Amino acid sequence: MATLDSMLYPQSRHWSIVVKTSQRTSVILGIGLAAILTTYAWSRRIPTEPRDEQSLVIADGDTAHISMPDTVAPGKPFEVTFSTFGGGCVREAARTAVTMSYGTAMLQPYDHNHGGVSCLDDRVPLEHKARLRFDVPGIAKVRIAGGKRDSESRSRSSPVELFRTVVVCDCRPAKEVIVASLVADRATSADDVHSTTAHGITFVVDTVTFNANALPPGEDALLEWRSFASYTASITFASGRGRMDITSRRGGPSILVDSVEAAPVAAKGDYYLFDSTGFVLVHPASRTFTVHAISEDSYNFEGRRDGWPDGFHFVAPRLDTLVSTAVVQRSARNAVNVFWHTDALPDVAIARGRITLDNAPAGEFNVARWFAATRAFAELAEFGRPLPMGRVTLTTAVPRFPSRIPGVFVSFILKQEVNKLHARTVDLTTLAIPRGFTEVLPPGSAPGRSTQRWKAPPSRSTKSASPRPRNDV
DSSP states (O other): OOHHHHHHHTOOOOOOOOOOSSSSEEEEOHHHHHHHHHHHHHHOOOOOOOOEEEEEEEEETEEOOOOSSEEEEETTOEEEEEEEEEBBEEEEEEEEEEETTEEEEEEEEOOOOOOOOOOOHHHHHHEEEEEEESSEEEEEEEEEEEEEETTTTTTTOOOOEEEEEEEOOOOOOHHHHHHHHHHHHHHOOOHTTTOOOOEEEEEEEEESSSOOOOOOOOOOHHHHHHHOOOEEEEEEEETTTEEEEEEEEOOSSSSEEETTSOOOOOOTTOEEOOOOOOEEEEEEEEEEEEEEEEEEEEEESSOOOOOOEEEOOOOOOEEEESSSSSSHHHTTOEEEEEEEEEEEETTEEEEEEEEEEEEEGGGGGGHHHHHHHHHEEEEEHHTTOOOSSOOOOEEEEEEEESSTTTTTTEEEEEEEEEEEEEEEEGGGGGOOTTOOOOEOTTOOOOOOOOOGGGGGGGOOTTSSSSSOOOOOO
């Protein structure tokens, strides 16, 4: 007869034992017996030692919940609370290592594995807390480094990192701002209602004086960046509308980068008006203007890649020169998708988004890439958050055609610095088309679109309905 030991095998966890009596055979099955035999089987495994191990911040497709304020005062401590994924032999949070550097806090959580010979097959949240403090005003970054477990293999993969941004400023609490606003509204005179100025922002764009900044690009990337470095400009924005004045243009023949005009249509002295729905190219010399539509203009401060492809692939550009690019500008008109993100160096993410230009020359992305980023900067200032200080960059990717890798597109990829970004008072009358200017329709466009809103200054009260949510996952 087989012994009990010979019947047990560690890979099996459910058993049927046959016991013979004088006249019948009884099958004894039960939860209690199964538990006893399972414990017996697992007791034959080699025990593991207790240890602290890197916490899981992504498990089975779920991401750790993070709770922290979106705005803090300089020099004032605040708390970050987040949950990691435990279960099995990992039943409690062990510790969180904190490393502070300029504008960045790195959190490395660890959970305790109690070891032993038997572990449950479950998942439990483990809470971690850390107290941080940033002394310098600006946008700071909180990074949480941990492990990831795949839902299919149930094994750990390469380390991952989550991050959130926090605004460090001497901002008044929201209730004080609301009360102050109500008092100001009651004291507003009729003259103030019709004021032609508003608080806004301004900065300078210099694509002609090329600066490789923090990214050490290869020679092919430098060649492409220098090809699109064709103008300088100044940008102002207030009350939901912006203006980009072209202050200089690069001399010499026009450059085509893979058949796309590298320079914008505007000449020195021309300017663009823009908002989230469209942009207008104004030619003061000829007293004419042309309106283009924007079908998509969205961004966020949480680092999400909403609507983005899986990736962008850079290849060496093909350059050509033309004496006149009028034919190219006409033939290149179609929808152009521009994906972008802004960062405060060395590694603090500010905003990320996308903008789609309709029925505009493809080369106009060279200026339109600044439109959405400008709106993101203005939103920070609008709700009392400090503007980024130090070196700020805008990185842009413009897909051209699919690559051999599904979801990845061969793209123009550009990186430029934002210069002299600061708050200022803006004359709203400069954000409108002057009287007596005539519209010139883009080739292939039909008349009938309303342009009246561009002929009047934006309303002084125009602003976002409410601040965008931050760190709400």
